[in-house]
Amino acid sequence: MSIELGGVLSSMIAGYSEWLVIELSGIFSDLTNLKKRVSLPYLLTGILFTYVIFYLRYRATAIERLKPLFTLTLWTNRSARSDYGLWILNRLILPFIYPKLITKLTLITFLMYQLGRVELFEVSLALSDWQVMTLFSVSYFLLDDFSRFYTHRLMHWWPFLWQFHRVHHSATVLTPFTVLRTHPIEGVLFYLRSLAVQSVLVSTFIILFPGQVSLFMVMGVFASTFVFNLLGANLRHSPIPLSYGSKIEKWIISPAQHQLHHSRDKAHYDCNFGVVLAIWDRLFSSWAKGSDSQKLLYGTGTSLDQSHVVMLYVEPFISLARSGVSSLRRLIKHR
Numbered sequence: 001m002s003i004e005l006g007g008v009l010s011s012m013i014a015g016y017s018e019w020l021v022i023e024l025s026g027i028f029s030d031l032t033n034l035k036k037r038v039s040l041p042y043l044l045t046g047i048l049f050t051y052v053i054f055y056l057r058y059r060a061t062a063i064e065r066l067k068p069l070f071t072l073t074l075w076t077n078r079s080a081r082s083d084y085g086l087w088i089l090n091r092l093i094l095p096f097i098y099p100k101l102i103t104k105l106t107l108i109t110f111l112m113y114q115l116g117r118v119e120l121f122e123v124s125l126a127l128s129d130w131q132v133m134t135l136f137s138v139s140y141f142l143l144d145d146f147s148r149f150y151t152h153r154l155m156h157w158w159p160f161l162w163q164f165h166r167v168h169h170s171a172t173v174l175t176p177f178t179v180l181r182t183h184p185i186e187g188v189l190f191y192l193r194s195l196a197v198q199s200v201l202v203s204t205f206i207i208l209f210p211g212q213v214s215l216f217m218v219m220g221v222f223a224s225t226f227v228f229n230l231l232g233a234n235l236r237h238s239p240i241p242l243s244y245g246s247k248i249e250k251w252i253i254s255p256a257q258h259q260l261h262h263s264r265d266k267a268h269y270d271c272n273f274g275v276v277l278a279i280w281d282r283l284f285s286s287w288a289k290g291s292d293s294q295k296l297l298y299g300t301g302t303s304l305d306q307s308h309v310v311m312l313y314v315e316p317f318i319s320l321a322r323s324g325v326s327s328l329r330r331l332i333k334h335r
Contacts, residue, residue, distance in 0.1 A: 027091050037229050038176055046232035050242050057292070065292070068239035078306070079173040079299075085309035086167075087180040094187055132209045136201070141224050141276075144197050149280040151193050152273045155186065159323075163316040164189075170312065171237075172299040174262060178237035183316060228276055237262075243290040253278050256290025263296045 030036040047066065054062035068074065127135070155165035164183040171178045235242055236258040244254040253274045261272040271288040274281045281287035299305040304315055 027088055034226070034229075037179055037233055039229070042229040043176055043234045045230050046234045049230075049232045050235055050240060053242065054292075066240060074173060074175060074239060077173055079171050080175050080177065082307075082309055082312060083171065083175060083177040083181045086182065086312060087177060089309065089313075090180070090182065090184055090187060093184055097184065097188055127209065132205070136205050137223070139205075140197070140201055143201060144194075145274070145276050146280055147193050147197050148190075148275045149273050149277075151190065152275075153284065153286070155189075156270055156273070160320065161186075161189070163319050166300050166304060167312050167316065169262060169298075170300050170302075170304045170307070171262070172297075172305050174237040174239060174259065174298060176234040176237055179234075183313065185316070224276070241290065241292055241294045241296075243292050246289045249278060249289050250282065250287070251278055252276065253281075254290050256292065256294060257288065259296055260288050260290055260294070262298050264299050264301050265296065268296075 030038055031040050033039055034041065047069070051062055051066060054065050058065065074080065155161040164185040167183040168178070168181050168186070171181055232242060232255060235255040236253075238255065241256040241259055242254060243249065243256040244252060248254070249257055253272060253276060257272045257274075257278070260268045268288065271286050272278075272281055273284075273286055278287055304312070307315060
């Protein structure tokens, strides 16, 4: 019996070790995967793009303006180490959560069945494949970008969601890896957002344009994301304030604008929620222009800024529990 149990345990340990090695190797593959914003090619092209802009604007001081990105302390300070810790732990935790959630295929199938019962969707539209692809790509880009903006806005405005999102804002120094500094609950929320956007759009287009929505067309929507990452998206979380100028920033969010969003200054609270387009912030009166010369302090200004990785996971739940107890006490007191 003990021999059999030992064999089972050995098999489990071997299986877990193999899975761990695969997942950890996957973490480093993110650095070369063009589907990931932290991909090194994107970082390099972003630096080159920024250098060209700074050279055109400032000539001799262009290199000097990029130096903060190459200091050892930027990449080794406590805040940066927390970025790496959350990146690794989330990579190990989230795969156990996502499979338990509804899949895109399941939701698309369900939506196709429901939409097929609506009279509006009984008539298919006659467009060429290229027209369908263009319409799909533009529709996806706009819906995806707006949903990112609005979800982000809700995470600031709803106290419950803010408890988890402030883990991201607890970074006192911004590095390209700060984009991965997220609580798993936030990761799940944005997964569900992506699931909803893609499923609704794909199922709608499959019904309206039967036989014309192919994997090639669906992949075409990532062209804008590719260009966005190529031209400096990584510098949104960095010590390099790159402004696109007020005219362009009214349409596209610059790295400097996103850094304002992370600012600890109350004057900058709740500004620039957008990811790519700035029009949503303008519509919701949360737009603020950036500057190449802005000097900012980051973090939440609370003890969370100095917390180690485990507390970054646990603290939001502790805060919510305390808030719940306080609310219960007030309720009992006023009865």
